[in-house]
Amino acid sequence: MMRWLLFFLTAAGTLFFNSSRFVDPWLVPKWGILVTGMVVWGLVTAVHWVYPFDRCPVRFRSWVEGGLVALVGVEACYGLFRAFAPGGGGVASLTGTLDNATGFAACLCVGFPFCLRLMGGTGWRRYAGVAAATVVLVAVALSASRAGILSLLAVSAVWAWKRLRFSPRVKGTTLAVLLLLLAGLLYGVKKDSADGRLLIWRCSLEMMKDRLLQGWGLGGFEAHYMDYQAAYFERHPGSRYAPLADTVQYPFSEYLNIGVAFGVVGWLAVVAWLVCLGRAYVRWPTxxxxxxxLVWLAVVVFAAFSYPLM
Structure with a gap:
C-alpha cells in the first residue's frame, strides 16, 4: 500500500507540481519530484526486501491503472477548462500544467493506453475508460500537436488490431490509408513549421555524418548546430528553407538528438532496449x-517528431 501511494504521489507531482522558486518553474520542479519519488521508492523497496512490511493488495495493478487514468483525465480537463473558461486564452493557451502544448500532449499520450485498458473492463471501469479516453482525444486534437495526434493514432491502431474482426489485409490497408491521409493533413495544417523541421533534420544528419560513431556529446547539438545551418545556406543560397531559419536548441526528434550526442552507439542502445521490451511481451504476453x-509505442512515435523525454 505504501509503495502504491508513493507511486501515485510521484506520478501526480510530475504532472501538477510547479513552483516559481525555481528558474524554470515548469520542468525543474517536476524533475525534482521524479527523482525524489524514485529515491524514496527505492529505499522503501530495499527495506521491504530485508524486512517485509508493505504487502501489495491483490488489486494493486488495478489501482495503479485507475490512478493513472484519473491523473491524465484531470490533466486533460484542467487544460481544457483553463483554455476555454471565461477569460481563458483559447486554443493557444491549451498547455495544462506544462509550459507548452507539446509537453501537455506528451503526458496525455503516455497515459492514453491505460484509458484503453479500462475500456476493456466492465461496469464503471469501462465508462471511466471511455470518458477519460474521450477527453484525452479532444484535448490532444485541440492542442494541435501533430506528434500527439500521430501517437494516439498509432496506439489506437495497435490496440484495435487484434480486437477488430476483419482480415489482416483489410485492417492493414485501412490503417495505411488513414496514416497517409493524416500525414498529408497534418503537414498541410502547419506547412512552414514542418518545412522548418525538415531543415533542422537535414543539418542534424550532417552533424551525425561528421561524428558517426562517437557523436558530439551532451550539449553538442546546441553548441554546433548553428555552424552547420550557416554552412548549409552557404552551399544553398537560394534554398526555400532560408525564410524558416532560426536559432535552434533542439532537433525536434529524440532519435536525432541521441544520434548527434552519442552517435550510432546511442542508436544501438535504444534499439536494443526496444527489442528487449518487445521480446519480453512476445514471450510472456499479458x-x-x-x-x-503501448506506452512505449506512444513515446516512440512522439519522439520521432518532438522531444517527450524532456
Whole structure:
C-alpha cells in the first residue's frame, strides 16, 4: 500500500507540481519530484526486501491503472477548462500544467493506453475508460500537436488490431490509408513549421555524418548546430528553407538528438532496449504488458517528431 501511494504521489507531482522558486518553474520542479519519488521508492523497496512490511493488495495493478487514468483525465480537463473558461486564452493557451502544448500532449499520450485498458473492463471501469479516453482525444486534437495526434493514432491502431474482426489485409490497408491521409493533413495544417523541421533534420544528419560513431556529446547539438545551418545556406543560397531559419536548441526528434550526442552507439542502445521490451511481451504476453508496450509505442512515435523525454 505504501509503495502504491508513493507511486501515485510521484506520478501526480510530475504532472501538477510547479513552483516559481525555481528558474524554470515548469520542468525543474517536476524533475525534482521524479527523482525524489524514485529515491524514496527505492529505499522503501530495499527495506521491504530485508524486512517485509508493505504487502501489495491483490488489486494493486488495478489501482495503479485507475490512478493513472484519473491523473491524465484531470490533466486533460484542467487544460481544457483553463483554455476555454471565461477569460481563458483559447486554443493557444491549451498547455495544462506544462509550459507548452507539446509537453501537455506528451503526458496525455503516455497515459492514453491505460484509458484503453479500462475500456476493456466492465461496469464503471469501462465508462471511466471511455470518458477519460474521450477527453484525452479532444484535448490532444485541440492542442494541435501533430506528434500527439500521430501517437494516439498509432496506439489506437495497435490496440484495435487484434480486437477488430476483419482480415489482416483489410485492417492493414485501412490503417495505411488513414496514416497517409493524416500525414498529408497534418503537414498541410502547419506547412512552414514542418518545412522548418525538415531543415533542422537535414543539418542534424550532417552533424551525425561528421561524428558517426562517437557523436558530439551532451550539449553538442546546441553548441554546433548553428555552424552547420550557416554552412548549409552557404552551399544553398537560394534554398526555400532560408525564410524558416532560426536559432535552434533542439532537433525536434529524440532519435536525432541521441544520434548527434552519442552517435550510432546511442542508436544501438535504444534499439536494443526496444527489442528487449518487445521480446519480453512476445514471450510472456499479458494484458498489463500490452499496456506497457503501448506506452512505449506512444513515446516512440512522439519522439520521432518532438522531444517527450524532456
Amino acid at each position: 494484458v498489463e504488458k500490452e499496456s506497457g508496450l
